[in-house]
Amino acid sequence: MNQLITKLSALLIIQAIIFTALYFYNKQDGDTFQSKPLFEVSSADVTKIVIVDGSEQSEAAKNSIALVKSGAQWRLPDHNNLPVNEQKINTVIEQLTSLQSTWPTATTSGSHSRFEVSSDKYQRKVTLFKGDKLLNEVYLGTAPGFRQVHLRKKDADNVYSVKLNTFDFPVKADDW
Numbered sequence: 001m002n003q004l005i006t007k008l009s010a011l012l013i014i015q016a017i018i019f020t021a022l023y024f025y026n027k028q029d030g031d032t033f034q035s036k037p038l039f040e041v042s043s044a045d046v047t048k049i050v051i052v053d054g055s056e057q058s059e060a061a062k063n064s065i066a067l068v069k070s071g072a073q074w075r076l077p078d079h080n081n082l083p084v085n086e087q088k089i090n091t092v093i094e095q096l097t098s099l100q101s102t103w104p105t106a107t108t109s110g111s112h113s114r115f116e117v118s119s120d121k122y123q124r125k126v127t128l129f130k131g132d133k134l135l136n137e138v139y140l141g142t143a144p145g146f147r148q149v150h151l152r153k154k155d156a157d158n159v160y161s162v163k164l165n166t167f168d169f170p171v172k173a174d175d176w
Contacts, residue, residue, distance in 0.1 A: 038099040038153070038160065041128060041135045046093050048129035053171040054122035054139075063171040079173040088176065092168055096126070096138075104158040105150060115159050116141035117152035124169045140166050 046069075053063040067084055068077050074084035105115070112118035117139040124140040137154035144150060149164045170176065 035100045035102065037097075038101045038151075038162070039097055039128075039136050041097050043090075043093045043097045045130045045135060046097070046128050047131055049089075049093070050127040050129070051169050051171055052125040052127075054116070054125060065171045065173060065176070067176065076173050076176060082173065084176045095164055095168070096128070099151075099162050099164075102160055102162070105144070105161045106159040107157055109157050111159055112139075112152060112157075115150040115152070117150055117159055119154075123149075123166050124171075126169055140164065140169065 048069065049067045051065050051067075055063070065076065066078055067074055067089060069075075070081075074086060074089045076082045076084060105111075113121050116123055119139070122139040122141055125137065126140065127137045128135040139152045139154070141150040141152070141159075143166065144161045147163055147165055148161050149166055150159050151162045151164065152159045
């Protein structure tokens with residue numbers, strides 16, 4: 001019996017040495033995730049934002065709002081060119097442009113409708129322009145937690161959970 005315990009102990013020690021050697025041999029510096037900006041856009045580049053509500057309406061009846069920077073002032077061109085709350089618009093732009101990529105929540109196109117970030121099923125679609133040039137378009141969907149929302153960039157399959165609120169992107173002029 002003592003001889004069996006000695007052999008099994010030796011086998012356990014050999015396995016531990018092999019495991020440790022393989023673990024450190026396979027571990028590389030590139031295994032760590034490097035966070036990078038989700039958008040290649042600075043807040044100073046954005047001169048127009050279009051926000052579309054994705055509620056269960058027909059495409060023609062969807063609520064939307066456009067915010068345009070005229071000189072140094074943001075305005076609502078579809079609402080008698082009324083001024084926009086500067087602090088609110090600057091906060092929204094800064095939140096969007098400073099987002100960092102994280103591990104994706106999902107990476108397949110089949111997950112888009114589940115997280116409500118597909119081109120035909122979304123909670124908000126936010127489009128950023130510099131003049132007439134499209135900078136970026138994102139879909140905001142379901143909320144996985146407090147002050148979080150699922151986000152997908154147009155023409156990409158990755159869905160991210162980011163620190164944003166859908167209600168920070170209203171489509172009513174009174175909210176701006």
